[in-house]
Amino acid sequence: MKFIKYFFLLLVALIVIFLIYVATFSSSYDVSRNKIIKAPISHVFNTVNDLKTWEKWGPWHEEDTTIVVTYGDKTVGVGASDSWTSKDGPGKMKTVAVVPNKSINQKISFGDYEPGDIYWTFEEVSEGTKVTWGMKADNNPFIFKFFAALSGGWNNMLGPMEEKGLNNLEKVILETLPTAPKFSTSQVTTKELTEKNFIGYPHKTKINHQEMTKLFMQDMPKAGTYAIKSGLSEDDFIPAAVYTKYDETNNETEFFIGLLLHKSITPDKGMETINLPAGNSVMISKFGNYGDGDYEAHMKINTYLKENNLKQNWPIWELYVNDPTTVKPEEIQTDIYYPVE
Secondary structure (H helix, E strand, O other): OHHHHHHHHHHHHHHHHHHHHHHHHOOEEEEEEEEEOOHHHHHHHHHHHHHHHHHHOHHHHHHHOOOEEOOOOOOOOOOOOOEEEEEEEEEEEEEEEEEEEEEEEEEEEOOOOEEEEEEEEEEEEOOOOEEEEEEEOOOOOHHHHHHHHHOHHHHHHHHHHHHHHEEEEEEHHHHHOOOOEEEOOOOOOEEOOOOEEEEEEEEEEOOOHHHHHHHHHHHHHHHHHHHOOOOHHHHHHHEEEEEEEEOOOEEEEEEEEEEOOOOOOOOOOOOOOEEEEEEEEEEEEEEEEOOOOOOHHHHHHHHHHHHHOOOOOOOEEEEEEEOOOOOOOOEEEEEEEEOOO
8 A cells, every 4th residue: 555655646746847847848949840842942832822732731630630721811922811620629820921932921829829930931952942841939838838848849849740741742742843834934124114095994802813814804805895896906905904902911902904005095884094104114024824924923023123122103014915816825925014213
């Protein structure tokens, strides 16, 4: 009996000592892992930047089959979000900052606990892309410290999960590598523009490329038909779109689908007239199917603006220079203009 008594006393003492150890255990952590993936940096970045891909490579989905994910209105870029429920409780994540092909920062929280930080960096190296996945947080609750202590520290608890996730990510990326580039772009150039006249159908909507494409397919043929009925020749106008707002943070855009005119006509019912002011601008030509490479072309202009300390003005516009039915897909030309100060 004494042996059992002393055994339990020893067990209680060990538990108390361990709990004291946990209480003094660091409540902060910053753990990261990296991996070189033999793929273009844009493909690696775009995969991580889309939260809907995480179910394919996230290591926790293999360990907990009860996870059910719900996505926010936006799943790519700044403002992208998701939430989940599982046997271990609820959680949520949101992308708060993005530098294309360089970094992604996110906030993650579990239940009512304070959110921690997730960070990604992407670096182009000779073998492909070096991707780093890190997690950090301060003032973690006792229960988190308890499991960290049982695992032998934060690094031992989180590091293997990150390693497994990066290995899964590599597999997904290699399986989805594009076979060949679908677009090309010119160099960004500066242009002095004269005042131009545009007429178009207005739209105010969420940033949803599928829905926006439907609007273009609806309004662009209507605008061209109206121009011909109004007596214009094909040389008198260029199909175009004018953007007066593109707010990724709030997922809102306002734009017009219509025609840049070389010869004036009265706008169709439902159309509005916009004068594109004279002044300095930067432009880029993109060659390829509509939708392919648009993001990369705009990012190339944004990089040019930053490198040359230029301030963008509004509106920005796109000209659809040639008829996509008469040229090869790789020759379809879109000219993108940003007015600048």
